[in-house]
Amino acid sequence: MRHVDFSPLYRSTVGFDRLFTMLDGLGQPEQAQTYPPYNIERTGENTYRITMAVAGFDETELTIEAHAHVLTVKGEKSEDEKTQQTEYLYRGIAKRAFERRFQLADHVEVTSASLKNGLLHIDLLRNIPEAMKPRKIAIAAEAVNAPKAIEAHVN
Numbered sequence: 320m321r322h323v324d325f326s327p328l329y330r331s332t333v334g335f336d337r338l339f340t341m342l343d344g345l346g347q348p349e350q351a352q353t354y355p356p357y358n359i360e361r362t363g364e365n366t367y368r369i370t371m372a373v374a375g376f377d378e379t380e381l382t383i384e385a386h387a388h389v390l391t392v393k394g395e396k397s398e399d400e401k402t403q404q405t406e407y408l409y410r411g412i413a414k415r416a417f418e419r420r421f422q423l424a425d426h427v428e429v430t431s432a433s434l435k436n437g438l439l440h441i442d443l444l445r446n447i448p449e450a451m452k453p454r455k456i457a458i459a460a461e462a463v464n465a466p467k468a469i470e471a472h473v474n
Contacts, residue, residue: 354417355394367443369421374437375412381439385429390421392439426451 357371373381373394382393396414424445431442 352419354415355419357419359421362442365445365447367427367445369441369443371419371439371441372437373434373439375414376434376439378434381434383429383432383441385423388423388425390423390429390441390443391418392421392441393418 355372357369360368360370362368369390371392376394376396380394380396382391382395384391384393393416395416423443426447427443427445429441430444433440
C-alpha cells in the first residue's frame with residue numbers, strides 16, 4: 320500500500336491539518352469493525368440521519384457524545400444476576416460493548432436521537448452561519464432616462 324507524504328503541503332498551507340490527517344487515514348485499512356451495522360442517510364438539503372442497529376440495548380446502556388467534529392456512540396451492556404446464573408447451550412446474540420466514531424463536517428450538529436424497535440436514530444443538521452453563506456451583490460446601473468450632453472470645444 321502506498322503512503323502519501325503531505326509534508327510539502329504543510330509548509331505552504333495553514334489550517335488544513337485536519338484535512339490531511341483524514342486523507343492519510345483513508346489510505347489505512349480500518350480495523351474491520353462491522354458491529355453494529357449502520358446507515359447514513361441524507362434526509363433533506365441540510366439534514367442527515369445515522370441509523371444504527373443496536374438490538375438488545377436500551378437507552379441507559381447507550382451513550383452519544385459530540386465533541387470537536389467527532390460523534391461517538393458507545394454501547395455497554397450491563398450484566399445482571401439472572402444472566403450470570405444462566406447456562407447457555409448456544410449464545411448467538413451479541414452482548415459485546417461497542418464504540419463507533421463518525422467524523423462530522425464543520426457546522427454539523429446533533430439535533431436529536433431516538434431508539435425504536437432496536438434502531439438508534441441520530442438526526443444531524445448542517446447549520447451554516449449567515450456570515451459564511453454566499454450572498455448576492457446587487458449591481459448598480461446608470462439611470463436610463465438621464466439626458467446625455469455632448470461637449471464640444473469651439474476655437
